[in-house]
Amino acid sequence: MATKKTVLTKDKIVSMYMDYTLEHNEKPKSVYQFTKMNDFTESEFYSFFGNLESIEKEIYNMFFEKTLELLNKDAQYESYDMKSKLLSFYFTFFELLTANRSYVSMSLNANRNQLKNVLQLSDLRKNFKKFIGEITTDEFKIQYEKIQDFQEKALQESAWIQFVFTLKFWLEDGSPAFEKTDIFIEKSVKLSFELMNIAPINSLIDFGKFLFKEKMQTS
Template sequence: MAKKKTISEQDIISFYMDYVLEQNEQPKSVYAFAKTNNFEESKFYEYFGSFEGIEKHVFKAFFDNTIKVLHKSEDYQSFDAQNKLLSFYFTFFENLTANRSYVVYALHKYKNSMKGLTLLSELKKSFTHYIDDLDIETLDIKQEQIEKIQRRALQESAWLQLLLTMKFWMDDTSPSFEKTDIFIEKSVNTSFDVLNIVPLKSVIDFGKFIFKEKMNMI
C-alpha cells in the first residue's frame, strides 16, 4: 500500500481546482477526493470544513495575493486613494485572468443562486475592509450616525462595482481583455468623480461605453 503524502493547504486547493476543471463537477465526497490524491481524509479537515470552504478561500486568496503584490510596490504606497484602487483592480484582474477557467466554472455554477454571493463572502469582507482603509474622501457631514451610513454605503457601492466588473470580465471576449481594462479605468474614475461632485463628463463617457458594449453583446 502506497504511503500517504504529507499535504498542505495549497496542495488541497490545487488538487481541487484541477479536479473540478477536468471533471466539471465537485468530487463525490471528501473521502473519494483524498483517496484519489493519496492523502488522509483527516488532513482535509485540518484546513477546510467542506468543498464550499475551499471555494470561498480561493477567492479570498486572489485578494490576498493582490494586496501582497501591491504592498511590495513603492509607487503604490505614494498613490492617492483613486490610483490605489485602480492599481488594485488591474492587479486583481491579472490574478483572475491567470485562473480564468476556474473562476468562470465557480461563478457559473451558482449563476442564478444566492450561493454565488456566499461563495464570495470572504472576498467581500476583505475588499470592504480594504475600501475602508483607503480612507476615500466623502461629503464632510459632522454627524456620527450619518457618517456611518455614508461609509457603509461607500463600501456596498464599491462591492457592487467589483461584482459588475467581474461580470463584465467574464463576458469579455476582446484580446487580452482590453475592454475590461477600459471598463475598470472608466468605472473607477467615474465613481470618484461622483464622490467629488465635479462636472460629470466621465459619467457620460462611461454610460456611452456601457451602452455600446451591451448592444454589441446582444
C-alpha cells in the same frame, strides 16, 4: 526504499481542488471522493477545511491576499492616492483572475441559482470592504459628505457592488487580452470618484456611452 510522503498544505489542497474541477468539469461530489482520489485522508482534509465549500471561498480569498502581496512589493504603492490604490488593486486582482479564468468562470457559473455562486465570494467581500476602509482618505470622506452624510459601511458596500459589476463584465468579456475590462475598470473607477465632485457629468456620459456600445454589440 519507501518514498517520503509529500507534506500536505492548505495551498496544495486548493490546487488539487481546482485541478479536479477543471479536469472533471465538475466539483468533487464529497470529501471522501476528493481525498481518496488525491491519496490523503479525510482527517488530514479536516485539519485545514471544514467542508468543500470552504475551499471555494478560500480560493477567492487567496486571490485577494496575493493581490495585496503584489501591491505591497511596489515601493511606490503607499504614496498612491486612494483612486490609484483602487485602480492598482483592480488591475492586479483581475490579472490573477485571468491567469485562472477557466476555474473562475466555471465556479461562478456552476449553479443556476446565482446566489449559490456568489456565496463563494463571501470571505472576499469581507476583505474587500475592509480594504476599502483602509484606503479611504480623509479627503475622500470630505468629498463624500458633500452629497450625503458620510457612512463608511455604505461606502464600502457601494464599492463592493461596483466590484461585482466589474467581475460580471469580465466574465462576459470576449475582447483580446480582456482589454474592454480594463476600459470598464478605468471608466467606472473614475466615475465613482468624480461623483464626489460637483461636475461629474462628462465621466457619467463617457461611461454611459461605453456601456451602451457594449450592450449593442452583444445584443
